[in-house]
Amino acid sequence: MRILVYPHDLAVGGSQINAIDLAAGAQAAGHEVIVYGVPGPLTGYIAERGLRFLPASTTKYRPAPSRISELARIARRERIDLIHAYEWPPCLDAYYGAFLIFGVPVLCTVLSMSVSAQVPPSVPLIMGTEDLGREARARMAGPVWVIEPPIDVDRDNPSIDGQPFRTAHGIAGEDFLIVSVSRHALDLKLDSLVRAIDAVEMIGGQHRVVLALVGDGPARAALEERADGVNQRLGRRAIILCGQQLDPRGAYAAADLVVAMGSSALRTLAIGRPLIVQGEQAFSEIFEPATLTMFLNQGFYGLADDAPGAGRLAAQIERLVLDADLRRNLAEYGRQVVIQRFSLERALALQLEIYGEVIAMRSEKHVREAVKSGLRAVAVELDNHNPLAKRRKRLQALALLSAARSGRWPPTLDTGARG
Structure with a gap:
């Protein structure tokens, strides 16, 4: 299989490291794997794991037409069999270009603590907990699996010197x-x-x-x-x-x-x-x-x-x-x-099985769900870039940081900063 893995960002974080470790495991199992994303602190870790990296262009909005077209071109040029996207913005970048235009299968992993309304219902989905898996199966039309965040139990072991x-x-x-x-x-x-x-x-x-x-x-x-x-x-x-x-x-x-x-x-x-x-x-x-x-x-x-x-x-x-x-x-x-x-080996075996199932599926293209997911994503971005909403979020952040510096916690905030 030729797999493109697309983490939601390459800042240091558990879900990003999991994505890279699983990608490295898939490559070690004999598959061709490319990691795609905006360069960040974990770019060096991708190289350390021996993975090929393709940098994504920076964008202001999610999903972005430029990123959608860029990813579609890469998928076609590299003859990608499957795009594995993490969280909803990368999922939509892959869905609207590589999938809708060229039919490249897309698999989405959501490790956030909620089922994202922006993910199209037919997209095959991996959730990170059993509770969220049950919730997703009740809401989504496509198949849903659960893979808990895996750990490399050989690399992370009790013999490490502290x-x-x-x-x-x-x-x-x-x-x-x-x-x-x-x-x-x-x-x-x-x-x-x-x-x-x-x-x-x-x-x-x-x-x-x-x-x-x-x-x-x-x-x-x-x-x-x-x-x-x-x-x-x-x-x-x-x-x-x-x-x-x-x-x-x-x-x-x-x-x-x-x-x-x-x-x-x-x-x-x-x-x-x-x-x-x-x-x-x-x-x-x-x-x-x-x-x-x-x-x-x-x-x-x-x-x-x-x-x-x-x-x-x-x-x-x-x-x-x-x-x-x-x-x-x-x-x-x-x-x-x-x-x-939670071993990496167990998660990798399950994930490779899922890759095979998703590639073998005859995924239909649903115009209505594409429109609905796009409208939901646009609504999120409009709120993110709305000057009044940005000011409200900035005030909430300042109020939280002020409370974190000293004194009573949690703070009582009329601004709704804890909402």
């Missing part, structure tokens, strides 16, 4: 190190990062805990200011912002405990560290046998009651700080779960 990370950041051997590897973004991430900082402050007087935040993004300055306040009140360096690392395996390996969501949570388990899964609105749960079924259904993420403060998370951290045997048992248990359920 001491260089501790040494580089001045973290003593007696410090109980909590690690978060996450984009410092307002969407999805900010609530969990603020609550992690606050949880460490709550128990930092009784236990010598240190929180290392690995990552970067628009919320970094606000998080740094909040961290500085905690460090001053505790009289020690309890919160450390470490910046982005393209290969954060040493950070995971250095941890006594990791707080994470999504692919980062699964990498934690593969490397053999105990885990607290975070989400939004104060969600946090220890990964253990009692919570396994919940996470298999909803993914390694959740929503809770948005209770003020970080009391729930602080209590969960303290439980693990005080019980070394529990930490060791949960680390061993998590590694086994990942090997059995």
Whole structure:
């Protein structure tokens, strides 16, 4: 098979790394694979995995006629058998050109935490959780599969040495190190990062805990200011912002405990560290046998009651700080779960089967669904570029960042910044 893989962007993120790892696996299995996308920090990782990369032109809108035509030309020139697009904008770029004009099959993976209304209903779809898979099957006309975010359990393993990370950041051997590897973004991430900082402050007087935040993004300055306040009140360096690392395996390996969501949570388990899964609105749960079924259904993420403060998370951290045997048992248990359920080999075998099924399908072209999906996409873009909407979003972002710098969390925002 000749496959073109089109991630939604090439910034550092779990879903993008998953796409590249699966592409490399398909190539190793004997297929010809090209990765297409706007150049970004992960371009070097694509080269490291031995994959051919074709740069996409930059565009202001999604989907963009120039990108649609560019992708169609590539599909025809390279005799592509299948385009595997991740998230709805790349899906529509492939659908409106390569599929509608030349009949090139398109497969779309959606790892967002909702079923996208912009994806045409007949497009074959891969979702990232069982719950979302059931929801998509009820709404979509085409076939729907579930592939949970895969992990390379050979590359991510318990033998990785975490001491260089501790040494580089001045973290003593007696410090109980909590690690978060996450984009410092307002969407999805900010609530969990603020609550992690606050949880460490709550128990930092009784236990010598240190929180290392690995990552970067628009919320970094606000998080740094909040961290500085905690460090001053505790009289020690309890919160450390470490910046982005393209290969954060040493950070995971250095941890006594990791707080994470999504692919980062699964990498934690593969490397053999105990885990607290975070989400939004104060969600946090220890990964253990009692919570396994919940996470298999909803993914390694959740929503809770948005209770003020970080009391729930602080209590969960303290439980693990005080019980070394529990930490060791949960680390061993998590590694086994990942090997059995989330290994890259298992996901790759399933994905290659899906590729064969999609190529063999006689996908019909539906003008009505093409028009409807296009109108929905246009509505999203009009809102994104509407000056009033942009001003509202900017004010919401500023309000959230202001609240993240210090003080009560979550904030009470009349602007609807948390909506």
